Amino acid sequence: MKSKSKSKNKLTLAYETFLPRWSYPYFRRLLSIHRTYGNILLKRFWSEEWIERLKNSNNPWKPIDEATARPKHIPSRVWRNICLTVGSVLKSSAERKDLIEKLLAKPHLIDAPAHKAVKELGYDRLFVENVQEQLRNYRAKHGKLPGSFFELGVPRLKGIEFPTGADDSIGNGQFKKLQIANGRYYLKIKLPVTWRKWRWFTIEGAVPKSVLAHLETVQSFLRRP
Numbered sequence: 598m599k600s601k602s603k604s605k606n607k608l609t610l611a612y613e614t615f616l617p618r619w620s621y622p623y624f625r626r627l628l629s630i631h632r633t634y635g636n637i638l639l640k641r642f643w644s645e646e647w648i649e650r651l652k653n654s655n656n657p658w659k660p661i662d663e664a665t666a667r668p669k670h671i672p673s674r675v676w677r678n679i680c681l682t683v684g685s686v687l688k689s690s691a692e693r694k695d696l697i698e699k700l701l702a703k704p705h706l707i708d709a710p711a712h713k714a715v716k717e718l719g720y721d722r723l724f725v726e727n728v729q730e731q732l733r734n735y736r737a738k739h740g741k742l743p744g745s746f747f748e749l750g751v752p753r754l755k756g757i758e759f760p761t762g763a764d765d766s767i768g769n770g771q772f773k774k775l776q777i778a779n780g781r782y783y784l785k786i787k788l789p790v791t792w793r794k795w796r797w798f799t800i801e802g803a804v805p806k807s808v809l810a811h812l813e814t815v816q817s818f819l820r821r822p
Contacts, residue, residue: 612808614782617800623788624759629673630789631679632756638665638683643751645694652691658763670793674772677763685760686752694746696720696728701742701800707732779814780804 616624638661651657658681667676699718700707706714711726718725735749736742743749764770776787784800804812 611796612805614802620788620798620800623790623798626789626792627675627759628756630675630792631682631759632754634668634671634676634679635682635754635756639686639754640678640751642683642687643747645747648687648691648694651688654684654688655761657681657688659729672787672795674764674770674774675787675795678772679761681760681763682754686754690752692720692724693728696725697732697743697746697749700728703747704742707736707742710724777804777809779804780809 615699642661642664647660650660654660658677661680661684662677665680667673671679680686696718700714703717706717707729711722711729712730714720715722731749732742760774761770766770767773767775772787776783780803781801782804785797786800787795789795
């Protein structure tokens with residue numbers, strides 16, 4: 598749950614809740630749609646041009662949305678959020694691309710202890726270890742290192758999450774509407790009944806007292822002059 602102050606600083610509160618069993622088929626279908634179209638778009642836009650274009654973007658969904666024709670059977674804000682996933686992958690790939698190119702230029706660092714690569718190249722240690730492992734796995738499979746970042750191939754979306762950040766708002770979006778009242782949350786969300794038919798569903802549940810207390814603290818802070 599997000600709240601934004603006048604200074605545009607963001608504070609995010611999050612907690613897990615269980616969805617009712619009747620909603621499982623609809624959410625599974627939503628994730629399947631997200632995964633299918635997301636992978637189609639990612640394959641289309643996977644290029645140095647788009648990675649460079651989006652690496653500093655604050656709204657990585659927007660250029661993707663503007664460059665594509667939304668399928669008529671997919672609601673606009675659902676499509677925006679699919680574009681958000683694709684744009685975010687492209688944006689985050691800029692740093693990975695830079696590190697991979699540096700490691701390929703200095704291949705001795707691929708098998709070096711991570712701390713040595715970090716010392717020479719910078720970057721977070723866990724990130725370096727992850728990229729080193731990616732390159733070693735490629736070498737083990739193909740018998741050689743890739744000639745470039747793009748030779749590693751297009752990443753595949755698993756589709757186990759669906760973002761909502763490209764909707765109009767939290768409380769009154771065109772994809773979801775979240776309200777909290779009397780210690781309960783009320784979520785209205787547009788879900789696919791079939792791949793071409795969508796309708797609004799309402800999900801509600803109790804909000805833990807600890808979360809309500811945090812919400813009150815945030816609201817009190819935002820009410821300050």
